[in-house]
Amino acid sequence: MDFRLQNSVSVCRRMRLLCSLWVLLLLGVGSLLLLVHLPDLTDTVLHQNPGVPVLVAPRWPVEKDSTQPSDAVGIGRVLVSPPGLRPLSRSVSPLSDPVPDRKQRVTKRHRKLLLKTALPGGEEVLQQLDSTQESRLHLLKQFCSRYRPIIGKRHVTRQQVSRVYVEDRFRLLYCEVPKAGCSNWKRVLMVLGGSARSTQDIPHDVVHYSNHLRRLESYTFSDVVDRLRSYTKVLFVREPFERLVSAFRDKFESPNLYYHPVFGRAIISRYRANATRTALRTGAGVTFREFVQYLLDLQRPVGMDIHWEPVSQLCSPCLLRYHFIGKFESLQEDANHLLRSIGAPANLTFPDFKDRNPQAERTSSRITQNYFSQLNATERQKVFDFYHMDYLMFNYPKPFTDLH
Numbered sequence: 001m002d003f004r005l006q007n008s009v010s011v012c013r014r015m016r017l018l019c020s021l022w023v024l025l026l027l028g029v030g031s032l033l034l035l036v037h038l039p040d041l042t043d044t045v046l047h048q049n050p051g052v053p054v055l056v057a058p059r060w061p062v063e064k065d066s067t068q069p070s071d072a073v074g075i076g077r078v079l080v081s082p083p084g085l086r087p088l089s090r091s092v093s094p095l096s097d098p099v100p101d102r103k104q105r106v107t108k109r110h111r112k113l114l115l116k117t118a119l120p121g122g123e124e125v126l127q128q129l130d131s132t133q134e135s136r137l138h139l140l141k142q143f144c145s146r147y148r149p150i151i152g153k154r155h156v157t158r159q160q161v162s163r164v165y166v167e168d169r170f171r172l173l174y175c176e177v178p179k180a181g182c183s184n185w186k187r188v189l190m191v192l193g194g195s196a197r198s199t200q201d202i203p204h205d206v207v208h209y210s211n212h213l214r215r216l217e218s219y220t221f222s223d224v225v226d227r228l229r230s231y232t233k234v235l236f237v238r239e240p241f242e243r244l245v246s247a248f249r250d251k252f253e254s255p256n257l258y259y260h261p262v263f264g265r266a267i268i269s270r271y272r273a274n275a276t277r278t279a280l281r282t283g284a285g286v287t288f289r290e291f292v293q294y295l296l297d298l299q300r301p302v303g304m305d306i307h308w309e310p311v312s313q314l315c316s317p318c319l320l321r322y323h324f325i326g327k328f329e330s331l332q333e334d335a336n337h338l339l340r341s342i343g344a345p346a347n348l349t350f351p352d353f354k355d356r357n358p359q360a361e362r363t364s365s366r367i368t369q370n371y372f373s374q375l376n377a378t379e380r381q382k383v384f385d386f387y388h389m390d391y392l393m394f395n396y397p398k399p400f401t402d403l404h
């Protein structure tokens with residue numbers, strides 16, 4: 001694992017280096033700075049996007065919080081430091097961490113409301129949620145420090161923040177992970193930002209194609225730096241095998257005007273012996289096994305896609321240092337906990353829409369097992385290796401006992 005990782009990292013570095021130099025020549029930018037930072041290319045582990053041009057982006061320093069001692073700069077500070085994100089349970093003494101009055105009042109008010117309404121079980125539940133966050137973040141921090149030699153300098157590319165949505169009113173950064181509740185998160189962001197009144201009346205197409213949300217990459221250099229430094233950074237993840245099966249079912253098992261012609265055709269023509277002419281023409285009917293062959297192929301005929309790209313690459317957790325990690329498996333609870341922590345309007349709760357194929361059953365662990373039983377042990381192991389970083393970073397148990 002490690003050895004392979006090193007290899008692909010160095011391959012990536014070489015490719016990016018060549019590409020970067022080319023851009024430098026072409027544009028003639030006065031970019032000694034860029035050159036200086038090139039060796040810092042990070043978090044591109046296992047990242048191969050054949051057919052997708054490597055994006056060379058300006059890079060900038062990530063939050064180096066000068067008010068903190070340097071060893072405290074990192075993920076672990078979360079529960080006490082991000083402005084706007086307060087632990088809700090009483091177990092964390094407000095005295096140990098003074099906060100502005102306004103925020104404190106909001107939190108207290110919302111806590112009361114929360115105790116009365118949203119969460120039966122009250123204070124105990126809040127404590128549980130706070131300590132769950134603490135341990136998720138602690139674990140991720142440990143993981144990242146172990147991989148620092150590969151992952152780590154304090155520089156971020158525009159591409160690495162390209163999946164991050166910005167909500168300026170509540171000072172929130174949300175990294176989009178498809179198949180882990182992102183449509184409903186976008187609805188919530190729209191309401192928070194004031195472009196919608198309620199999450200209830202935002203149709204799927206509006207959510208994805210006219211949501212008025214801005215991505216972090218669209219801001220200027222200094223605005224990006226500011227936001228990375230001072231906003232509450234949020235990530236929601238999902239069991240990787242389940243996310244993969246969910247993506248497969250969504251994109252390949254019902255008609256799709258993009259994934260069938262673009263991915264389906266390429267996959268069938270590469271991996272299916274004796275494919276019919278119809279299958280080659282439409283790209284419909286890709287099997288899970290064929291899809292996995294594509295996923296694992298280092299020379300894959302079409303590029304990566306955000307719906308199955310590992311979260312470790314989509315959201316660069318070791319670089320961006322999230323303050324809150326929610327899980328799809330406890331989506332409502334985690335999301336509402338976060339909303340209360342940032343002082344969101346009390347009548348805003350996380351919605352429960354199933355956007356894609358509402359008539360199909362939600363992908364569960366039982367369904368996931370069924371799909372994976374179509375693969376042999378070697379293939380399962382390889383898919384596990386593919387998502388290994390995600391399993392480690394977010395502490396998901398091995399989904400099959402025979403995996404190592």
Ligand SMILES: *[C@@H]1O[C@H](CO)[C@@H](O)[C@H](O)[C@H]1NC(C)=O
Nearest residue numbers: 197198199200345346347348
């Ligand atoms: C929530 O409350 C705000 C006022 O605080 C109001 O403007 C908004 O319409 C309410 N939203 C819903 C869905 O009731």
Ligand SMILES: *[C@@H]1O[C@H](CO)[C@@H](O)[C@H](O)[C@H]1NC(C)=O
Nearest residue numbers: 270271272273274275276277
């Ligand atoms: C493909 O077709 C040929 C000839 O019809 C046949 O001999 C071969 O076994 C088929 N291959 C597969 C994998 O079905």
Ligand SMILES: *[C@@H]1O[C@H](CO)[C@@H](O)[C@H](O)[C@H]1NC(C)=O
Nearest residue numbers: 289293375376377378379380
């Ligand atoms: C599993 O399937 C792959 C094809 O994807 C094949 O190359 C391999 O030999 C199979 N392994 C076992 C143990 O059957």
